Amino acid sequence: MALIELINISKQYGAVQVIDNLSLTINSNEFMVFLGPSGCGKSTLLRMIAGLESIDGGEIRIDGKRIDHLPPGERGIAMVFQHYALYPHMSVRDNMAFGLRNIGIDEAEITRRVTEAAEILVLDTLLDRKPGQLSGGQRQRVAIGRAIVKEPQAFLFDEPLSNLDAALRVRTRVELAQLHNRVKSTMVFVTHDQIEAMTLAHRIVVMNNRRIEQVGTPMEIYARPATRFVAEFVGSPAMNFLPVKLDHDFVRLTDGTTVHTSVPIKELAPASDYTMGVRAEAISIGEAGTGDTDAVVEVVERLGDRTLVYARIADNSLLVAEAKGDSPLAAGAAVALTFDGRRTHLFDATGRGHHAAEAA
Amino acid sequence: MALIELINISKQYGAVQVIDNLSLTINSNEFMVFLGPSGCGKSTLLRMIAGLESIDGGEIRIDGKRIDHLPPGERGIAMVFQHYALYPHMSVRDNMAFGLRNIGIDEAEITRRVTEAAEILVLDTLLDRKPGQLSGGQRQRVAIGRAIVKEPQAFLFDEPLSNLDAALRVRTRVELAQLHNRVKSTMVFVTHDQIEAMTLAHRIVVMNNRRIEQVGTPMEIYARPATRFVAEFVGSPAMNFLPVKLDHDFVRLTDGTTVHTSVPIKELAPASDYTMGVRAEAISIGEAGTGDTDAVVEVVERLGDRTLVYARIADNSLLVAEAKGDSPLAAGAAVALTFDGRRTHLFDATGRGHHAAEAA
Amino acid sequence: GDPVEVTVQRFFGACDADWGTNTDVSKAVGECGIITSQINKFVADNPDIKINVNTVEWPGYDQLTAQLASGEPPDVVTIHESVLSDYQSKGLLEPLDAVLKAAGVDSSTFTAAGREGVTKEGQIFGLPIDSHTMLWHINMNYFRKAGLVNDDGTPVLPKTADELLAQAKQFKEKTGKPYLVQSMANEKGAFYRALYIYLTQMKSDFFADPTHVKLNTPEAKKIVQLFKDIYDQDLTTKDQDYAASLSGFTKGDGGVLLNGTWVVGDFDALSKEADNALTNGYAVYPYPPVFGGEPAYWSDGHSWAMTKKDRTPEQVAAIGKFLKFMADHNFDWARTGHLPAQQAVIDSAEFKALPHRATILSIANVAKPLPAQVRHQFAVNDIIGEEIASAITGQKEIDAALTDAETRVNDLLAN
Amino acid sequence: MTQPIHMNESRLRNGLFVAPFLLVFVCLLVIPLFWGFWLGLTKADLFGPGKFVGLANYTRLFNDRIFRGAVLNTLYFVVLTVPVLAVFGLALALALNRKTRFASVMRAVFFASSVLSVTVVTLIWRIVFIPDIGLLSNIFGWFGLPQVTFLSNARLALPAVAIATVWWGVGLPMMLFLAALQQVPGEIYEAAALDNAGRWKTLWRITLPSIRRTFLLVLIIQSVLQFQVFGQAQLMTQGGPNNASRPIVLYIYDVAFTRFDVGMGAATSQVLFAIILMAGMLQYFLSNRRGENR
Amino acid sequence: MSGTSSGIVGKSFGDRIILLAVVAAGLIMVLPILWVVGLSFKLNAELKLDTNSVFHVPYTIKNYADVFGGSNVFRWFLNSLIVSSGMTLGVLILSSLAGYGFARLRFPGRDILFVIVLFGLAVPEQAVIVARHQIFSMFRLHNTYPGLILPGLAAPFGVFLMTQYFREIPKELDEAALLDNASRFRIFWKVLLPLTIPAQATLGVFTFLGAWNDYLWPLISATKKDMYTITTGIASMQMNFAQTEGLGFLMAQAVFAGLPTLAVYLFFQKYIVTAVSGYAVR
Numbered sequence A, B: 001m002a003l004i005e006l007i008n009i010s011k012q013y014g015a016v017q018v019i020d021n022l023s024l025t026i027n028s029n030e031f032m033v034f035l036g037p038s039g040c041g042k043s044t045l046l047r048m049i050a051g052l053e054s055i056d057g058g059e060i061r062i063d064g065k066r067i068d069h070l071p072p073g074e075r076g077i078a079m080v081f082q083h084y085a086l087y088p089h090m091s092v093r094d095n096m097a098f099g100l101r102n103i104g105i106d107e108a109e110i111t112r113r114v115t116e117a118a119e120i121l122v123l124d125t126l127l128d129r130k131p132g133q134l135s136g137g138q139r140q141r142v143a144i145g146r147a148i149v150k151e152p153q154a155f156l157f158d159e160p161l162s163n164l165d166a167a168l169r170v171r172t173r174v175e176l177a178q179l180h181n182r183v184k185s186t187m188v189f190v191t192h193d194q195i196e197a198m199t200l201a202h203r204i205v206v207m208n209n210r211r212i213e214q215v216g217t218p219m220e221i222y223a224r225p226a227t228r229f230v231a232e233f234v235g236s237p238a239m240n241f242l243p244v245k246l247d248h249d250f251v252r253l254t255d256g257t258t259v260h261t262s263v264p265i266k267e268l269a270p271a272s273d274y275t276m277g278v279r280a281e282a283i284s285i286g287e288a289g290t291g292d293t294d295a296v297v298e299v300v301e302r303l304g305d306r307t308l309v310y311a312r313i314a315d316n317s318l319l320v321a322e323a324k325g326d327s328p329l330a331a332g333a334a335v336a337l338t339f340d341g342r343r344t345h346l347f348d349a350t351g352r353g354h355h356a357a358e359a360a
Numbered sequence C: 001g002d003p004v005e006v007t008v009q010r011f012f013g014a015c016d017a018d019w020g021t022n023t024d025v026s027k028a029v030g031e032c033g034i035i036t037s038q039i040n041k042f043v044a045d046n047p048d049i050k051i052n053v054n055t056v057e058w059p060g061y062d063q064l065t066a067q068l069a070s071g072e073p074p075d076v077v078t079i080h081e082s083v084l085s086d087y088q089s090k091g092l093l094e095p096l097d098a099v100l101k102a103a104g105v106d107s108s109t110f111t112a113a114g115r116e117g118v119t120k121e122g123q124i125f126g127l128p129i130d131s132h133t134m135l136w137h138i139n140m141n142y143f144r145k146a147g148l149v150n151d152d153g154t155p156v157l158p159k160t161a162d163e164l165l166a167q168a169k170q171f172k173e174k175t176g177k178p179y180l181v182q183s184m185a186n187e188k189g190a191f192y193r194a195l196y197i198y199l200t201q202m203k204s205d206f207f208a209d210p211t212h213v214k215l216n217t218p219e220a221k222k223i224v225q226l227f228k229d230i231y232d233q234d235l236t237t238k239d240q241d242y243a244a245s246l247s248g249f250t251k252g253d254g255g256v257l258l259n260g261t262w263v264v265g266d267f268d269a270l271s272k273e274a275d276n277a278l279t280n281g282y283a284v285y286p287y288p289p290v291f292g293g294e295p296a297y298w299s300d301g302h303s304w305a306m307t308k309k310d311r312t313p314e315q316v317a318a319i320g321k322f323l324k325f326m327a328d329h330n331f332d333w334a335r336t337g338h339l340p341a342q343q344a345v346i347d348s349a350e351f352k353a354l355p356h357r358a359t360i361l362s363i364a365n366v367a368k369p370l371p372a373q374v375r376h377q378f379a380v381n382d383i384i385g386e387e388i389a390s391a392i393t394g395q396k397e398i399d400a401a402l403t404d405a406e407t408r409v410n411d412l413l414a415n
Numbered sequence D: 001m002t003q004p005i006h007m008n009e010s011r012l013r014n015g016l017f018v019a020p021f022l023l024v025f026v027c028l029l030v031i032p033l034f035w036g037f038w039l040g041l042t043k044a045d046l047f048g049p050g051k052f053v054g055l056a057n058y059t060r061l062f063n064d065r066i067f068r069g070a071v072l073n074t075l076y077f078v079v080l081t082v083p084v085l086a087v088f089g090l091a092l093a094l095a096l097n098r099k100t101r102f103a104s105v106m107r108a109v110f111f112a113s114s115v116l117s118v119t120v121v122t123l124i125w126r127i128v129f130i131p132d133i134g135l136l137s138n139i140f141g142w143f144g145l146p147q148v149t150f151l152s153n154a155r156l157a158l159p160a161v162a163i164a165t166v167w168w169g170v171g172l173p174m175m176l177f178l179a180a181l182q183q184v185p186g187e188i189y190e191a192a193a194l195d196n197a198g199r200w201k202t203l204w205r206i207t208l209p210s211i212r213r214t215f216l217l218v219l220i221i222q223s224v225l226q227f228q229v230f231g232q233a234q235l236m237t238q239g240g241p242n243n244a245s246r247p248i249v250l251y252i253y254d255v256a257f258t259r260f261d262v263g264m265g266a267a268t269s270q271v272l273f274a275i276i277l278m279a280g281m282l283q284y285f286l287s288n289r290r291g292e293n294r
Numbered sequence E: 001m002s003g004t005s006s007g008i009v010g011k012s013f014g015d016r017i018i019l020l021a022v023v024a025a026g027l028i029m030v031l032p033i034l035w036v037v038g039l040s041f042k043l044n045a046e047l048k049l050d051t052n053s054v055f056h057v058p059y060t061i062k063n064y065a066d067v068f069g070g071s072n073v074f075r076w077f078l079n080s081l082i083v084s085s086g087m088t089l090g091v092l093i094l095s096s097l098a099g100y101g102f103a104r105l106r107f108p109g110r111d112i113l114f115v116i117v118l119f120g121l122a123v124p125e126q127a128v129i130v131a132r133h134q135i136f137s138m139f140r141l142h143n144t145y146p147g148l149i150l151p152g153l154a155a156p157f158g159v160f161l162m163t164q165y166f167r168e169i170p171k172e173l174d175e176a177a178l179l180d181n182a183s184r185f186r187i188f189w190k191v192l193l194p195l196t197i198p199a200q201a202t203l204g205v206f207t208f209l210g211a212w213n214d215y216l217w218p219l220i221s222a223t224k225k226d227m228y229t230i231t232t233g234i235a236s237m238q239m240n241f242a243q244t245e246g247l248g249f250l251m252a253q254a255v256f257a258g259l260p261t262l263a264v265y266l267f268f269q270k271y272i273v274t275a276v277s278g279y280a281v282r
Ligand SMILES: Nc1ncnc2c1ncn2[C@@H]1O[C@H](COP(=O)(O)OP(=O)(O)OP(=O)(O)O)[C@@H](O)[C@H]1O
Pocket: A013, A016, A018, A036, A037, A038, A039, A040, A041, A042, A043, A044, A045, A192, D003
């Protein structure tokens, strides 16, 4: 319900610049994810929106109204913390009601909202328990419930899933997506887990080092990473990188092997150094001698539904390629690797990414 | 280098039986992973091998020699703990040397071993730091180094990666596999993360509730789960389960849809209740009306290299199917699902799994 | 009208369990019992006066000081005569001459020691109720065994220092016990008192100048030397503290206990019981004048003082009445073993009929406190006792101890 | 460290939370302390204003043999008690750091004495040490041993007071160490067991280094406490014999309350305050310097 | 998990020795107390002759009867209760407020003020007692309950303990409450304070015990019999040269004065270790 605008935001801790002149617009009802490595300033940014950190420069507006001088409680924003931050001594019900009581909403309304939120989150039977008597997933749901009852203009989540175990994380992820469908509200979600980012986001903001590297939909980020950092950070297994030289229409690996790519090479400066990026699933494995380059399998990781094959090529790089779940490959096998030219990327010395022309 | 035999092991804490008459053989140089949900007794089993817990019944042998009455230090075993358990006040070097000094190995030899281990683990430059000055991944490497220098008969790992962040976890996982190739030693690894188990193990021991559910290679475990528990626990996303009735050559869902399966149905008792299990990658998505059953897409999770599609079928079950990374599907789409009969599984009321006849 | 309220503060302990309601003073025994009963009686006799009794831990001067400093002192308070001047000199006490006169108490009825003890700068600042000093408490059973008994059944007491040592040796040979039972551990009182007693007898006026003590004298040395000889020759118990020496004496640890007037009653009672070391064998005498000179005894005394404070005439009258009561019933208090402060009581047949009073009566007439002008007498006594103790037990040379005592006391008095 | 949660908050208003305590603290501790500084420069009794004498009290003080003895006695007492309290408390904590019923009963036993008041404690120990009727002399008597006169022997008096003090005070260090031991992760003990470390090795190389900060805390707390020893000495030995067990606070007490020399007493108090402060800071800096790279 | 016992299968010889040493030390710890309790049940007269008589009959409760017979004992008990409770309550309130302020809030001079408060730990009571007595005289606070309670409130230790404890509580709780529109005070009162209960219990017990056992200040401030605390009151019942006149009686007083504190300790015992850990490690 709220359009959030960050305009030329800066923040420093002492002498350290943590956020540097950052601008960003988060649309109404958008599910926006901040993704980035630890320490890149995601939490700081979120907490500035919430009012838990002061800003040293710039403005924050919600629906056009400047809010960066309002205290946290008055911004119409709810936040869910990584460690839940539930009030341990209050029952689930009181945890949810606390914020409403503080602004003097009458008890009937509080009961209505709490009941409704509890239904949405399947917490009905837990309302009288204390947080200590709940499992991790249930606690996280309570934390979300506490946010929901406030009927805020925007929800902020700071790595809310990182304390859950793998299975629960997947389940809660799906629930969050459904929740967003239901409550229709602007949501800002911080994570350093790219699977979470990919699966939840309308748009992802990839941050690194005080800067925004790229803003885009998950598939844009995945398929057309703006920078090498983004390419490397997003996707598991991580993208393979090979130093290459441009040579007319194709690129040449350090050992001389040539690889065809759909990136419009002609538009690039031929002299400079480039790195070719290619994802595991864009490398196919065939019999030795039949592909772009030969390789020797070193490690085979079987994930069940697919198999990751780590193979070393002539220029001594270790590449990871994806094979089917029932691939018979084993360490030591001699294979050939073929690169899917449409899905290769080139990164110049500044890290900027160049991709095949956009498909229609 | 060591064959570890557990023979009829039992263990109880007070009145609670934690391990019940368990037998297991771990081969020389094998990388054996204990996989199971929290609290199933994995750590207890590992700690009994290490000598950190007493056993209440049974025997433990290493290379035929009974060791269950030896103190931990004398079993020739090294262990790496989840929280590293480094000595906080000692330098990295002293952490590694401590165990060697305790058994009176001379300093020259200690230096040699520590240097060697530090090289293997790329810790050379960190030898004089205290653990508090290291990152999580570095700490874990030190813990492994402390194990390596002892040149033990067997390594025991208790969830050594679970405290690392995602990227580091993947990297360390590969390093561990390489380490095993290099040091050639029996390794026992406890985890509740099935990706780790799948990628690292020669064989996996799936445990649940004081019992071993299945022992087998990762692909056996994945493709031919002995029990419904194993089928459910291993694999991400988790296997889909549908209650079915047997009907001659095929199975019938509760809404009447029939599905063909390669499981030899004739050999099963027709009267009892069965559950059909099918993994996401064994369900293919087509246009509505063209498959085994129609469905409506509810959530689409784009992981980049593949897409998870959550679709609801007529009997109201929500199934997850896998589509390509660039699948154009969106929530709300009407689709048809087709089950790959060779990759469907049936589980009887006791949870036992039945599979298609083994491929040649 | 309303009864007049008077706050009385005293030490001597609390014993309400036994005597809390007793008004028949003649039945009470012991310091606490008697004083409790006396006050009960006064309250019973004077319904128009309300007495608030404040019992304090002995000696209670920390508390009194604090009360005076905070301006909320009790009306009437027990004070040692040796301490009176500390408070009087700072103007914290009310002179009593007029009050006593109005109440009908004539200070000329006090004993000489009592009068001297409470008179400061020509005025009376307390009602004396007793004199107390040190005595020789004797186990006659051992004395008989040691052959130290005269024909009339009285003990043989030494007349000179040498005689004392000789008799003590004889006693030890015959009984196997030390001659003296002394409190030596953490003891200060017994030593300064012995010193004062003998110095007084030898007319060595160590406080000729009340702001300056003179202790490094041949007389003092002689006295300390005697006690040191006794100690060195194992003629005394050595390790007992005050309590242990008392119980040691009752258990028969030695022949002569050096202790005060206040235990006479207890030992007398014990000697009348069967089967203990003192059964039928207790006698008590003043310190024998082994250094010659004339009989004279240092003494201290308890007194009732009145603090300086705004009071109504009625209150003052009530206090006068209380003091008069105490003066009138001084005999009751004398039953504790203390020597009375009223000459008339000393002279009375009733008093003389009390056990052992005949032998110690002489003291009453020759008892002598330290000069009234000496300030901080408690502290002075402590310093002197401490130094002498270390000389006697061999921790210091006698000369050094006496010199140190002198300098420390003089430094104290100078500041 | 704490960060401002919201910049727009009135910071002065935040101070209101500490204001009530600070008010009491200033009125009842800081002002009296400075009043004490002033008193130390005057010649005063308790009953009226004193007169300014400059540093005369301090001069007298440092020329006083008894005071110098009291300083030495206090230092000796601190040396006697603080290490023993720390080591004994640590030993007890090590032995009783178990979850058994027996251990919890024994913890109660060792802590029980800490809750008694000094009057009761000294009463108990006088009755223990006293010759003839005391517990020790009874016990010595059974074995036919000669009596030892703890409280009246110049060499034993202060140690006897120290024994009573240790008996009284060992509960607190024990509790602190227990708490610290429970924070040491069990896993590093298991790692040590696998590293062939024996009992002693584990104690010296693992346990002790892990709780050294607590050890420092105990040393500082106990030093501050034991420098202020008063009640035990006052009630057990009155500082005797021959001032052998007179600590500084007892000296202060005598000077100020029995001799009414309040100025001198105040001056002595300031000296004690300075000593405690220096001792505490010395310990802190010494150990901090050594443990810097932790 | 007990560190020393891990990895050791079975009980070793060393364990036995330690057990023995602990039991022996424990006996030494309780022996004096038992001795005192024993004496308190003997007649004074009997003890005067021989304290060895503790070991055989007859025993008597007369000494205790005498303690209670001192008709003021209950009043003193009540005084102690009021003073100790009042001081405990006051210390808890002031220390909690200040601990929260120092741990969580920023205001001018915070850090220096905290250091000054810590310096307060080193101030011996004797250094302030005279001045404090004079101040209390000025405000006529002697012989009042506030007069007995107030000095205990200036306790830096409580502030130190509570500050450390508040620092342990995740700051996210404050932030969650801030977003919930709670005021600073409401956060303190409704969210954080309930979480400090273990620390409150510890500080409360220590304060209570300290107040109950305090001697010097009540002695010089509460100088009227009706205002005595149990400690000074019982002391006032002692006669001069008391030990000999009533050893058993004296011991009964000691037991009587010590019992309530022992009871308080035993009741709160389980909190103390857990909460002490809050600040011990840092
Ligand atoms: N209170 C603070 N004082 C000083 N520096 C801080 C503070 N909080 C954060 N920082 C620094 O600011 C940078 C950004 O921190 P922030 O918490 O926003 O990172 P993040 O992206 O949320 O990381 P993570 O994924 O680890 O949570 C980091 O380098 C961090 O060290």
